[in-house]
Amino acid sequence: MLKTRIAVLVSGGGTNLQALIDAQRSGKLVSGEIVAVISSSPGAYALERARQAGIAAETADRKTLTPAAFEERIEELLEKHGAELIILAGFMSILSKDFVSRWDRRIINVHPSLIPSFCGPGMYGLRPHEAALERGVKVTGATVHFVNEIPDGGEIIMQKAVNVEEGDDPRTLQKRVMEQAEWVILPMAAEKTAAEMAEKKG
Numbered sequence: 001m002l003k004t005r006i007a008v009l010v011s012g013g014g015t016n017l018q019a020l021i022d023a024q025r026s027g028k029l030v031s032g033e034i035v036a037v038i039s040s041s042p043g044a045y046a047l048e049r050a051r052q053a054g055i056a057a058e059t060a061d062r063k064t065l066t067p068a069a070f071e072e073r074i075e076e077l078l079e080k081h082g083a084e085l086i087i088l089a090g091f092m093s094i095l096s097k098d099f100v101s102r103w104d105r106r107i108i109n110v111h112p113s114l115i116p117s118f119c120g121p122g123m124y125g126l127r128p129h130e131a132a133l134e135r136g137v138k139v140t141g142a143t144v145h146f147v148n149e150i151p152d153g154g155e156i157i158m159q160k161a162v163n164v165e166e167g168d169d170p171r172t173l174q175k176r177v178m179e180q181a182e183w184v185i186l187p188m189a190a191e192k193t194a195a196e197m198a199e200k201k202g
C-alpha cells in the first residue's frame with residue numbers, strides 16, 4: 001500500500017515532531033511518511049530536527065508575510081512535496097476557514113489539554129496548563145483531533161489523561177503532559193489517520 005505523504009507544521013522546539021520522527025524510525029508510524037516540515041518561524045529548532053532526520057525543512061515566515069501570503073506559501077510547499085495529510089505539531093497560527101475547508105479531515109492537531117477543557121482561541125503553549133492549575137483540576141491531558149473551522153473544535157481522534165500533582169507549576173505540568181500523553185498519542189493518531197487515508201487510496 002502507498003504511504004500517506006505527511007507534512008508536519010511547526011513553530012518552535014518540535015518535540016512532538018521528534019516523537020513522529022522517532023515513531024517512523026521505530027516502525028510505529030508505517031502507513032505514512034513525513035515528506036516535509038514547514039515552520040512558521042525561520043529560527044525554530046524543529047527545522048534542525050528535520051534536517052538531522054534528512055527531511056525537507058521549509059519555512060513560511062509568518063512575521064514577514066501577510067496572512068494571505070503566509071497561507072499561499074504553505075499551500076505552495078504542500079504542493080511541492082505532494083503532501084496529503086497535515087499534522088500540526090506545536091503550530092502556533094490559526095489557519096483560515098478557506099484553508100481548513102480545502103483540507104477537510106486531512107489536518108490533525110495535538111492540543112495540550114483534554115478538549116473541551118482549556119482550549120479555543122488564546123489557549124496554546126503554556127496557557128492551557130496555567131488555566132488547568134488555576135481551575136484546580138486534578139486530571140488533565142492531551143487531545144489529538146481533526147481541524148475544522150472552529151479552533152480546537154474538530155472531531156476527537158485520541159485523548160490521554162495525565163494526573164496533576166501537588167506543587168505543579170505550568171512548566172512541570174507541561175513536561176508531564178508532553179511525556180505521558182502528547183508524544184504517545186500523536187504518533188498513534190498519525191498512524192491511524194495515515195492508515196485510513198492509505199486504505200482509501202488503495
Ligand code: GAR
Binds near residue numbers: 015090092110
Ligand atoms: C505542545 O505542548 C503542543 O501541544 C502545544 O505547543 C507545544 C509545542 O511543543 N500546541 C498548542 O498549544 C496548539 N494549540 P513542541 O514544539 O515541542 O512540539
